[in-house]
Amino acid sequence: MKLHMMTWKEVESYLKHSKGIIIPIGSTEQHGPTGLIGTDCICPTVIAERVGEEDGILVGPTINLGMAQHHLAFPGTVSLRPGTLIALLQDYVNSLRLNGFRRFYFLNGHGGNINTVQAAFAEIYADHSFSSDTESPGIRCKLANWFAMPEVAKLARELYGDKEGHHATPSEIAVTQFAFTDHIKSAVLETLPPYRRFPTDATDFRQCFPDGRIRSDPSLARPEHGARFVDTCTAAVKKDYGDFLDTGL
Numbered sequence: 001m002k003l004h005m006m007t008w009k010e011v012e013s014y015l016k017h018s019k020g021i022i023i024p025i026g027s028t029e030q031h032g033p034t035g036l037i038g039t040d041c042i043c044p045t046v047i048a049e050r051v052g053e054e055d056g057i058l059v060g061p062t063i064n065l066g067m068a069q070h071h072l073a074f075p076g077t078v079s080l081r082p083g084t085l086i087a088l089l090q091d092y093v094n095s096l097r098l099n100g101f102r103r104f105y106f107l108n109g110h111g112g113n114i115n116t117v118q119a120a121f122a123e124i125y126a127d128h129s130f131s132s133d134t135e136s137p138g139i140r141c142k143l144a145n146w147f148a149m150p151e152v153a154k155l156a157r158e159l160y161g162d163k164e165g166h167h168a169t170p171s172e173i174a175v176t177q178f179a180f181t182d183h184i185k186s187a188v189l190e191t192l193p194p195y196r197r198f199p200t201d202a203t204d205f206r207q208c209f210p211d212g213r214i215r216s217d218p219s220l221a222r223p224e225h226g227a228r229f230v231d232t233c234t235a236a237v238k239k240d241y242g243d244f245l246d247t248g249l
Contacts, residue, residue: 001014105244174221175226
């Protein structure tokens with residue numbers, strides 16, 4: 001169930017039995033020599049839409065841009081400033097809040113978004129605390145990182161061991177291969193430099209990780225692995241979302 005493919009009357013009907021929505025969020029950034037630039041928004045979108053189709057849960061439009069300034073030295077990357085992303089999230093949530101939504105479950109595909117999204121939640125809660133509308137029920141927001149869910153992390157360890165790495169990982173590349181089998185890329189991968197620290201800005205990142213990868217071997221990715229990740233994460237998200245609706249946590 002995709003919000004942008006429904007009429008307002010259909011959304012009004014949905015709100016009679018559910019106040020929750022899943023919102024995929026990711027980034028548009030480099031993912032090494034073989035990873036699609038849209039990897040971080042493709043992965044959570046594919047999983048969220050599977051959950052929505054199977055359980056009748058509304059899925060909002062994907063937030064395709066994130067906080068990716070450290071990737072800007074690679075062509076094709078598009079980044080929002082932290083303040084811009086916070087403002088975008090505030091407007092997204094508050095727009096739907098006015099329609100009657102109360103539970104906002106963000107399924108995230110980009111580690112660089114985490115701190116900024118949590119800051120946005122604080123701003124959203126503050127908006128309500130400082131408003132004069134004290135009679136309306138409060139809202140709840142949750143950030144779930146698909147790649148960090150225990151079931152997903154366990155599968156990644158089983159398939160790739162320490163070659164999963166931290167960026168342009170075979171697990172996320174596998175999901176994009178499953179989703180878009182006609183866009184599977186290949187390249188000769190150079191030997192990775194030793195990992196010393198996480199870089200600060202775009203120039204520093206390019207110097208530390210010349211081809212964009214961080215300790216990963218995406219050549220291990222396979223479409224059939226992607227299917228397993230999507231199945232595994234779909235089941236995990238269904239449970240996590242259900243718990244969120246029940247408890248607000």
